[in-house]
Amino acid sequence: MTQKQASARVRRSPEEVRAAVHQAVVDLLSDPAGEDLNIPAIAQRAGVNHTSVYRRWGNLDALLADTVTTRLERDSPLNDTGTLRGDLLAWAEASVASIRTSEGRALVRAVVLSMPNSAQAQAERAQQFQRRMHSIEQIRRRATARGENPPPLEQILDQLIAPFYIRAIFGIDPPDSGYPELLVDRLLGDGSAPGASSASAAD
C-alpha cells in the first residue's frame, strides 16, 4: 500500500466534467473572496485536471461564453401569461430575482467579461446578444399576434434590459418593492404602446 493508490484516480465522464467546470466558473465569479478568474483556479475548484479544461475550451473567453450560454438557456422558462404586460412583467420579475443572487450577478458579469475587445468579435457579440434576447422577441411576437402593439426592441432594450444589466454589473440593488412593475409601467405607459386597455388594436 501507500505506493500508488491507483484507485484514487476517479475519472469523470465528459458531461460531468463540463457541468463541474461550469459550476466552478459561476462559483468563483460569485465568490466574495474575489480572486481573479483563471483556468488553473477553475480547474482546481472543479476537481478537474487543468489540461482537460485547456484541451476542451482552449481559453477563458470561450469557457465563459459556453458557461453563460448554457446557463442562460437552462434558466429561461417562457411563461405565456396571455398579455404583453404580463409577459414583460414575468420576464422582469425573473430577471430582478436573478440579479438579487450573487450567482445571477456573476452570470451577467461573465457575459461582459467574455466579450473580447476586437471590433470584429464585438460585432459578432452584438449579434449574439440579440440572439440571446430571443425571449424578448418571442414576447413581442406573441403580442403582435394577439393584436397588441408592443414597443420596438430598442425601446425594450433601453428601458427594461439596460437597467437590469447595469444594476447587475455595478452591484446596485434594485428598489425593494415594485421595481419590475415600475419598469414595465414606464415602458408601456409612455411611448408607442397604447398601454391602458389592450383592446384598441389596429385593423
Add this chain to the structure above:
Amino acid sequence: MTQKQASARVRRSPEEVRAAVHQAVVDLLSDPAGEDLNIPAIAQRAGVNHTSVYRRWGNLDALLADTVTTRLERDSPLNDTGTLRGDLLAWAEASVASIRTSEGRALVRAVVLSMPNSAQAQAERAQQFQRRMHSIEQIRRRATARGENPPPLEQILDQLIAPFYIRAIFGIDPPDSGYPELLVDRLLGDGSAPGASSASAAD
C-alpha cells in the same frame, strides 16, 4: 563605442510615463486586434519598462481604475445651460458622442473590467460609481436651486445612464438621430417631473 550606448536609454519623466501608459491602456482596449490586456503588453506599447508599471500601479485593476478616473475627469466639462432639460441633454449628447468612438467605448469597458468580483469591493465600487456620477448630481442640484423638480437619481440611472452604458459595453450603436433627445424626453416627460412647463414647482 558600441559597448553600451548609454545615451540610447532615454528616461522620461513620471508624468510622461503616466500619460503614455494611460494612452496605451486605452489603445489596447480599443484595438481591433483584440489581444488580451496585461501589464507587459501595456508597458511595451507605451514604450516603458514593465517594472515601472508594476512598481507604480501594482496590478492591472489599479491601473485600469486610475486610467478611467483620470480620463473621465478630464473629459467631463460641465456646461450650465440654464435648464434641467438643457443640462441633461448636453450630458447625453456628450455621452452618445463619446460611445461612438472606440476610445470612448474602451473607457466604459475599462470601468467594468476594473471591477473586482468580491462582495466587499463590489460595494465600494458601487459607491465609486455614485461618486463618478457627481456631474449628474450637480445637474440635479442646480435644477433644484432653480425651482425645477428633477427626477430622482435612480430614475436617471435607469433611463439615461443605463442605456448609454449597455450600448457601450455591447457595441450597440445608438439610433442615428435624435437619440439624446429621445432619452431625455422619456425621462422628463414620463415620471415624477412635470415636464411640459417648468414652472409648477411644489411649495
Add this chain to the structure above:
DNA sequence: CCTCCGAAGCAAATATTTGTGCTTACGATG
C-alpha cells in the same frame, strides 16, 4: 468478450507574467 476511439488524467517542458536588487538619470534644494 474483445478491440478501438475519444477524452481525462498525469508529468514534464515551455512560455508568460510578476516581483526584486541594483544602477542611473533627472530635478529640487541648499
Add this chain to the structure above:
DNA sequence: CATCGTAAGCACAAATATTTGCTTCGGAGG
C-alpha cells in the same frame, strides 16, 4: 555647483499559466 531623493530602466529570479507527449479509463461497435 554639489548632494540627495525619487522614480525609471536593466538584468535576472520566482511564480504562474499554457502547452505537449504519453498513459489509462470507459463506453461503443463488432
